[in-house]
Amino acid sequence: MFKPLTGIKVIDLTYFIAGPGAAKILADWGADVIKVEPVFGDPGRTTGKPMCMPTEDDCNILYNIYNANKRGLSLNLKAEDGKAVLEKILETADVFVTSYRTGALKRLGLDYEAMHARHPHIVWGQINGYGDFGPIKDNPGFDTVAFWARSGAMMDLVEKGTSPVNPLIGFGDATTSCSLAAGICGALYNKAKTGEGCKVMVSLFGQAIWSGSAGVASTQYGDS
Template sequence: MVKIGLGWRWNVAGIMQGVRILEVATWVAAPSAGAVMADWGAEVIKVENPEGGDAIRGFTSIEGFQGGDIWWQLLNRGKKSIALNLSTEEGQAVLHRLAAASDVLLTNLQIGLLDRFRLDYQTLHEVNPRLVYGLLTGYGYDGPDRHLPGYDYSAYWARSGIMEHVSEPGRPPRPARPGIGDNSTSMVIAAGLSAALFHRERTGEGQEVHFSLYHSAVWAIGMDVQAALSFGAEIPHTNPDRARNPLWNAYKTSDDLWFQMVMLQSDRFWPRFCEAIESPALQDDPRFDSHANREQHSEALVAIIKEVVATRPREEWEQRFKDFNLVGGRVQRVIETVSDPQALANGFFTETDRGDGSALPLVSSPVKFKQNPTSVQGPAPELGQNTEEVLMDVGAYEWEELERLKEQGVIPW
């Protein structure tokens, strides 16, 4: 590992070194996948509209929280940026020339724009038969809603049933956290493109790979969906006051924090649990001496556990669960997560140099290759920062050709 600026970078080849990815994508999910693969060592070339670039560049505030460029940096670190006017035939020709020298093209443009900009799979397959083509849509490539724009709040969180199922009955639906569906889907994209590249290495054949926010969410909530699919019924909403398994529930501690118990096999843990809460009489109480009986009298048992848990702070309950080999964990705030010793010990966070000598802290991508460790390759690029470099090195353009493209309004001056 070597020190580069204010960040550390492993001086071994990334697992995807030598893979070139053209990212014609905006906002969060697809760019997040590009960021992950850049961490893995791929060369990711982000293709942006010269007029403002990716919309996430201007997304600086969430719920009044002023974040500046932190979300742009999170999703686009380690990439190159070219500014290219794809509304022109000349711009489309430039992209085709770059695609001919690339391994992957990843896009989330709406289907109508793909046809208009000649970015459909068939066109690019003719340009480069070995190209892996990844397309992310909101709701899927086929069907009545194929043309709809989709963000994770609508296509992932709301449409899938997650939003309704994590909300309290009779209350307004619970909103999602920013990017929770997008960043989850990004790992699906990275996995799918990696599998397609593996297939290409064995067969020499390119591949068209489709992803959607909607399907990714249905997979995420798959246990609920499988119940509905198999039996035409839904798993009931969880009521914490009447949890069917009181040992699989969250309880408030004496310091006004929360502790989540997760003991699905409650008979296995029941004797030790009674010891841990210093209530040995409960163990043989006929209301609670089996899983079935605890389920039948769950409301009474939840009330008892609530009262007991409220006598100690969260930290003490964590320690007691460790001492008695029980399963549970603290309910943390995000501000606690960023200083959590367990997260720090496992490299959940990293930093790089912004390019001006100041440190840029970042969430690291969640796959750890032990022989080829991942690392952030640098900060996110300025709009069009690498246009001339990429067109000359990858597209084999001469300087005179670049001048002509500038005159035609294809790339900026």
């Protein structure tokens, strides 16, 4: 299998589907991905249960779809010793991927500005619901609302006068994962030329607008 990211080290501070999916793509392409979970584990470990999938330690199908090919580490990042361990592994990392909200990252000292000051070599990637700007930028975002509902896709995919579509779980998450993985690869190419990392940001809402961009544009010219 072609693995162009062999030799790249990624620290994966994500949960559920969207963020883990991006790091999984990087792992599949050869990167050494270390998933950092809180002491209680990624809440995505139990997400498969309502869909009748096993969630045992030795058989957790949904979790493994987005987390296979990674190494794992459990840290309490609210404790000084946990922060110290993370800082140590960040020293030799190339990429930091997170799906934590920006406020939480600031409280942990892991927002882009703080991390770039300490580790300017790191490509810093974040996936969230609504991006960096606007009145709802700090809102939590899952794919059902941020990707499907707010973009209008939930209604645009059904016949007029019928009920909104009931979206497949994780569809918007997995789609947005691809964009973050691609953006990180572009940033790694830039780092190879400059030696410096940068910020890569994608959002579920932004991805949905891009995915439906042809339809969005057509409505400006009378298409309904």
